Each structure stands twice: as C-alpha cells, then as structure tokens.
Amino acid sequence: MSGHEQSYIAEAFRANWLTTAGANLDGFEREMSARLAGRHTLAVSSGTAALHLVLRYLGVGPGDRVAVSTLTFAGSVFPILYLGAEPVFVDSERQSWNLDPDVLESYLRDAARRDELPKALVLVHLYGQHADVDRIRALCDEFEVALVEDAAESLGATYKGRETGCTADFAILSFNGNKIITTTGGGMIVARSADAIRAMRKWAHQSREPAVEYVHEELGYNYRMSNVLAGIGRGQLTVLDERVAARRAVAARYRDALADIPGVALQPEAEWGTHSRWLSVLLFDPEERPVDPATLVLALEVDDIETRPVWRPMHTQPLFRHARRVGGEVAESLFASGLCLPSSSSLSAAAQDRVIDALRRALTGSLAAAR
Template identity: 50%
Template sequence: MKDKIFLSPPHMGGDELRFVEEAFNSNYIAPVGPQIDAFEKEFAENVGAKFSAAVSSGTTALHLLLRYIGIGPGDDVLCSTFTFVASANPIVYQGGTPVFIDSDLQSWNMDPELLSSELEERSSKGCLPKAVILVHLYGQPADLDQIKAVCDRFQVVLLEDAAEALGATYKGRAPGTFGLAGFYSFNGNKIITTSGGGMIVSDDEVLIRKVKFWATQAKDDALHYEHSELGYNYRMSNILAAIGRGQLKVLSERVRLKRDLFDLFYEKLHDLPGLTFMPEPEYALSSRWLTCLTIDPEQSGTDRDAVIKALSADSIESRPTWKPMHLQPLYKKCRIVGGSISERLFQHGLCLPSGTAMSSEDVERIINLIRKCWEH
C-alpha cells in the first residue's frame, strides 16, 4: 500500500525539541514562562507589530478581540463569507450577528467594492456595523489599502484574520498588522504549528494587556484568587510556545518551499483545459499555504469532485475550497452581500496537497494522477 500524502501536515525544523527541553528543564509547564515571553517577542518582531499575546487558538484570539471592542447582542459584524467557520463563530459567542461579504476574483478575498457599498448604505441608515473581520485566504493578503481606507472612512474597527497568511506580505508588510489587531493560527495544518495555538498582534498595548488578562481567567491583582471580570482559560502553554519558537526559525524557508511547490504544480498543470490556479495580485506575496485552483467542468470534461476521488483512491488527501458561510446551515438566515463569486469558487475549487516535506516522487505522483483525469 502506498504511503498516504496528507493535505498540509506539520513539518518540524529541528530546534523545536531544544526549546521544549529548555521548557522542561525550567519546570515552566503551565501557561506561563520564559518560552511564552520569548515567543511573543520574536513573533511580534517577525511580523512588525509592537505587542503580541499567545493564546490557545486562532478562534480564541478572535473571541477575545470581539469582546475587547464591545461586540454584544444586536451588534452586526461584517465578515468574509469565503472562509472557515471559525472566522464567524466568535461573533455569535458574543451575541452579535454576522453579515457576510463576497469575494473578488482578483484575490479570492473580501471584495472592497462590495464592502464600500454596504458601509455606504448602512451609514445612510444610521446602522453601521461594530467591526469588519477581514480574512486573508489560503495565504493570500486581501486588498488592504482599499479595505482599510473604507473602514477608516466610516470609523469601523478592522480586525484581520491572518490565520492562514503568516509569512505572506502586502506591499512588503505582514497582513495582520494593518487593523486595530490581527491574529494567526498555529493549528497542525498551518505553515508553522504549535500543535494548537494562536497569536494576537497589535500596536495597542492596552488591548494586549487586557486580552492577556482575560485569557488567564481574569485573576485580579490580589494575594487570594479574586475575580471581578469574566475570564477564560485561553492562554498558550509554555511547552507549546517552545515548539512555536523552533517553528518560527524556519518560517521563511517554509514560505519558499510552499511557493516553489505552487510554481511546480503550475508549470506541470496550467496547460490543462479549464484548470485555473488561484491568482496572486501585484500587491501581494502569498505564502501559498495551500495550492488552490478551480476546474471548469465544461472546458475540462471532468470536475473537482472527480479529481478528489481519483487522488483519494491513491491515498492522496485533497479537499474542496471553503464552503461559503452564507451557504452553511448554521448561517443560512444571515445577510449576504453578493455571493455568486464565492459560490462559484466553492463549486469548482480544489486544494492540492501542499506539505513542505513532500518528496519529488510524491509531487510527481499527484501531477500524474491529475493529468489522467483529463484523459478521455
């Protein structure tokens, strides 16, 4: 039986174990310790932010940020529709209501024109949202200049979901550092991983201090356990931060490998009729966290699902692109602005295996199987 090729498995760099041993030797195992402090400092420096807070996941990061800006019952929050469900769920945790914005074809991210028109209409009615959650999809930065300008014009808080985009740049600057705050994920399938974890970044020191306070059960400064605010067990452990420090050292190399892999898939497959790779706008350098493409059934004579099944039959994991939030049963009653672009990207979109430790034989095996799907 052939070895299974996973979609985006972890890839250790070598220094992780050394930092973990340091953590064990220090006996700081709980969610406090020198590894967390160092990881936060090194991560903030890497992305160009002033402050950071290491937490248990990207989802908890967004939850803390939405609480910080005061999202509550009756508040609308605009959010990219073409994303993973964790970009929207924390809105509901806080009692807010998601309003979804469609993508553009240039980046597959939130359409700035649709966002602008929605905010214009809401402004005229006196019902502006409390925030915009902008997702940087599959390692691709959104059109930040336009989107930030629109949010600033209407004085709406911009939060950046850069969970999939660590290592990418927008005009030389890291996505996640343009709004009030941004956050990242270190889930096991991300470009670097701590097995599970997340990071909040911001230039607002007050914000970072507050979310750290809430993330550690909101314990007041007293000799005994005193709690005057609701808190959470959302902090990252010192052990996981140690893994993150080792992973951060190889981030630039992981981005290079991801981009090289995308280029190889493009070189070997772009001539297939009806197959179109995810574009990269001039303003962006994508991390290519996942290599994504669309397959037009009329032009290709095959379809996305057939390719997934062919790969799966040979123990190769691939998957459809995200199902838009406005099509999810959970959010079927929510307002959607636009919708046709993300629906089409979901209907025809495919994510190829994008692990940075794949061998050349693995990649060749994937390419050959895909090309066979076009043989009629």
C-alpha cells in the same frame, strides 16, 4: 518539525516551566513581535480564541453586526456568535479571492443610510494571500468600522512589502497543526496597543485580579498557551521563510506541470503582495474543464491522496441559512470549481509527481465523461 524545537522544549522541562508561564511564552511573543514590525503580541490557545478576545475588546455584543468574508473557515465566524452578534457575509473578488472592496463599499454606504453599520469587519487573508487591505482599511476608517485582519492562513505573506497583520489595529494568527508553522494548536493576537494586549491577557488568564486569593471582577476564559507549545512555536518560527519558499516552490511546480491542460489554473497572485501559498489551490474553468471538485476528491482518495474543495462559503452553511449576505455569487463559483492540493513544506518531488499524475488521469477521465 524543523529540528530546532527540541532545544526549546528541553529547556522548558529542565526549568520545570511546563504550563502557562515561562521563557518560551515570553520568547515566542517577543520573537513574533520582532517579525511583525514590533507589534504587541499575545499567545493563546487558538486562532478562534484570539478572534473572540479581539472582538470582545472592540465591544462587540448582542444586537451588533460584524461583517466577515464569506469565503472562509467557520473559525472566522463562530466568535461573532459567542458574543451574541450577527454576522454579515461579504462576497469575494476574483483577483485574490478575498473580500471585494467594491461590494463592501456598496454595503457600507447602504448600511449607513439605514443606520445599520457593522461594529467590526473580520477580513480574512485566504490561503496565504492578502485581501486589498489599504482599500478596505480606508472604507472602514470612513465609516468608523473596526478592522480585524484574520491572518490565520497568511503568516509569511506580505502586502505592499508589509508583513501580514501589520495594517489594521488588530490581527489574529493561527498555529493549528495544518498551518505553515505550528505549535500543534494555538494562536496569537497582534495589536498596535499594549493596553489592549494587557486587557486581553487578563481575560485569557481567567480574569484573575492581582490579589492573594482568587478574585474575579470580569468574565474570563482559559485561553492560555503552554510554555511547551510556545517552545515548539519558537523552533518553527526560525524556519518560517524556508517554509514559505518551499510552499511557493510546490505551487510553482503544480502550475508548470499542469500548464498544458486547458481550463486549469492556480489561484492567482494579486499584484499587491507575495502569496505564501499556504495551500496550492486549483480553479477549473466550468466551460473548458467542467469537473466537480468533490468528485475529484473521491477519485484521488483511491490513490491515497488527500485533497479538499475550496472553503464552502459561510452564507451557504446550514447554520447561517438565515444570516444576511452581500453578494455571494463569486464565492459560490470558487467553491464550485476549486480544489486544494497537497501543499506541505515537506512534500517531496516524488510525492508531488504522484499527485500530478493522479490528477491528470482524473481530469482526463472527467473531461471524457463530460463529453
């Protein structure tokens, strides 16, 4: 916590507005809008809920296809299934690890010939770094595919000087407990259209009609954020830039401390933007540094250090074993050779030194074993 949250929470208690209406909700949406180029915003219960509402607004339904980055968390995909649609998983490129525009172009041209174009594309900005949005937006415009930016991991990052989520007509954010700022649990829709936000706000509030009694003409959801949690979000938003600076410093320290070890590199920062370094992620060259990330996870657990492999590509998940994919080899190689390190904004230099020392020992041991 930043220390600013308590004043907003206290005001919610003082005013006795604790649930799903109040000044903090209005303020959080307004302040995030000011941050994101004046886009219209809607605070909801999670990033997954936000994506579900956006895809429904875009008309996604049974029989439709939705293209999505394969190297992502399942929350980018589940809403596609909620709506009865079919995911099509698209491979990554190595410059940013995000969706590959060349692979996407090939897929869309082939899909157009077959009359099998997707209704929408969910474009994930992985680990705090943007995909090449302009190229991808141009392709979506050409083939009339709705583009949704999944900015759950990239708040605070920029693309060609623009804040995250400000290129496509729709974007979603996440404020889960592990994100760069948090409401403990929550998400947000970012949209160009005020009318779209009004429609989704109604759905998120159980689709109640403006009547004295409870009247429902449309399917709705209980996707509301509470006024208390929005107060936490307001306090967190005041320190977003500090959090980004802290995470970038953590990543730079890992990079410098491990620079002398062959075959170890930090996730690259693409030329088109600023990486927020929500997570610091290492990639091991399989020729120079043949290590299994899962083995490193277990080795570091002995020192009470929590790490994780890179997201397992969605097309390799048992749930999606029958789903269509376009490419996938790059995403699979990143999963096979990537490791996410402790990256908290509050990570002390001493704690990071402990991570670095343990990692160096584990890497030295793994290389010796491989030889």
